[in-house]
Amino acid sequence: MASEKTPKVAKAPGPRKVAKRPPRKQKKSIKVLSKDVNYSLCIPTTLLKHCKNLEQATYAVYQIAKAAVMFNVGEIVVLDLNDTEQKSGHKKLSESMLIASLLQYFVTPPYLVNIVFKSQYRTYFREAAKLPRLPSLPYMRYLHEDEGRYREGLAIRMTKPGAQGKKSKEFKQTKYVNIGKDQVLELKSQLVPTNVRVTVDTVERKVVSPEEAYGDYVGAKASYGYHVRIAKSFGSIFLESSYADGYSQALWINCDDYYYNEEKKQKLLPYVDKIVRPEASSQSFSNVLLVYGKWKDVQHSFEQSKQQFEGCEGAHQFFDGQLGLPGGPEGCTAIQDACMVSLSVVTRL
Template sequence: MAKRKSTESEPLPTKKPTKSNPETSLTICIPSTVISSKNAYNLQQITSIVYQIARAACTYKVAEIVVFDVPKDTTAKEEQKVTSSGKVVFGDDDEPKNNNKKEEDEKPEDGLLVASLLQFFITPPYLVKTMFSAHLNKNFKNILPKFKYAFKLPKITTLPFMQNNEVYKDFKEGMIIPRETPLIKKKNKKVKADHKITVSKYVNIGEKEPLKLEIKREIPIYSRVTVDLKNKTIVSPLQAYGVIGHKAAFGYHVRMVSEFNKIFTQSPIADGYSSTVFVNAGDYFGKGEVELSEHKESNGNVLMIISSMKELQVAFKNDTSNVFESIKDVKELFDCKLSIPNGCRIEDAVMIGLTKLVDV
């Protein structure tokens, strides 16, 4: 009996990434005060600071960036102490102050702005407006205008698809979009159907026309996907690029937390972080000496927290959960410290810390 010929054609060959995920997984944690008025004077400086952090993270293949959203009332109290003691405060936002409470309430929080800018820098330009639209996340209502200067900065050249056997020729990031709502006859007129399209086979890959995927099942709209351009199908980011962040993120995975304990308890790694490293930064007037052993080697899933010890102590004391019930001092949460020059700003400490950590 003759064998039945397969109706499915063989998939076309695609580029294979030559680089792979490093054995040591790196997570960095930065406070939202990295863009406070002490550190950044206006939106242009804020954008530049976050861009510097994003470039460093991509260069050293950081798997995750955690943004700890420091409560503003805590920050304000600390700044007031500095002012009353006669020390220098580095200025305020140059945007005109508005006493209209409604407009002030609509201003995005620092943590959300830092996290959004970090995500922006690893998002293809053609997906930005969709990914950061208010209909996907109500918190993004006032985010898009904050990308004014970010759009003008050059693309980061160390993203996963770059310098990795030209995989960008065969793979591209996309977002599933709804096809046009079908027309139906109603009272002798053609009108759009009442039901909303929730699944689709069409994907926005930045071309004039959306790409129709050759897949059996339709995918929920506004899903971020990695597309095999030759075979018009969806693949995992790991298969396409070889290097990914946690949760299969394109580049690094961005996580924002408002409670200090969640830096540790909401890790995307099932077993948690294997070691925690402290880097003292943002402490412009302190001596920067912390009684912790010096970092010697990196392996496993490393969490590097870059902040001033004073800020961490305040966050630790204000944490209302019972997670740290048996811990008396925030320093007990760290295995070691990574020494850098005193008085470094957060964004500079990120690059210095990653350089020393990776080179060890």
């Protein structure tokens, strides 16, 4: 007799899993005091954390320099997050000095590199020399109206003529400027300090301001392309601004953070979705600072210099909000990529 099999009973479907929605972004607007805005970038030394060699480090810094020049950034601040200080007399460049030196290299004309940078550090630029020059730099442009009359140069020493056999006396001022030509340029009626980079009018043979030569394409402190400085602490970011009026607003851009808690940070820093510019400006420029990196690193840097800011509860009190980046999960953008993307976003708000 054949055995009877018990029919299988299908299980009732369980509750359907619903994908968790990302938290709704809290948004706000910020007001600036002028129609025109200067942007400063604050880059942490963690930029080099994912770089395995000098070639990768150079290219990461190159991308930041390219974005800064393209969007006419006036200042780049390198935030040193290393707790251990570099030993004095050590010839190896620290991470902050390497980033700052590469940034400065990319806005230096090729014919001035060997006299601007010390010979023992030129080996750090071997990969940078292989990359294209930044075409957006003001002195790279050739305008038909001025026929390329403005040129970057370095004031070089002159000696006082004296009797033969006697040691000549060096002048602290000079009228000779190296502009990368076969012959140095002799200024018509000016004396300038030696070893100083200047902008010259090659037709009138005189030193002119970068503003006269390049208009608005000048960085902080009349620098060429952008001004570079190193911040050793969180406090020096804000207290040592290259602008006399400091920063009118500061925004944080989350990047290089794969464990970002968006819901938690939104309560401290809402997203900025609009920058309100006045119809009538009370000042010529507003200076907006963009700070990049992980919030954990920003907060840690604040804790290291917390004694400078009595009564402050955290780093969030220094920021007007955070700037969201389009595409991809929040925080999963490399610092060098975040610079280009964030500048394209913020200039259109």
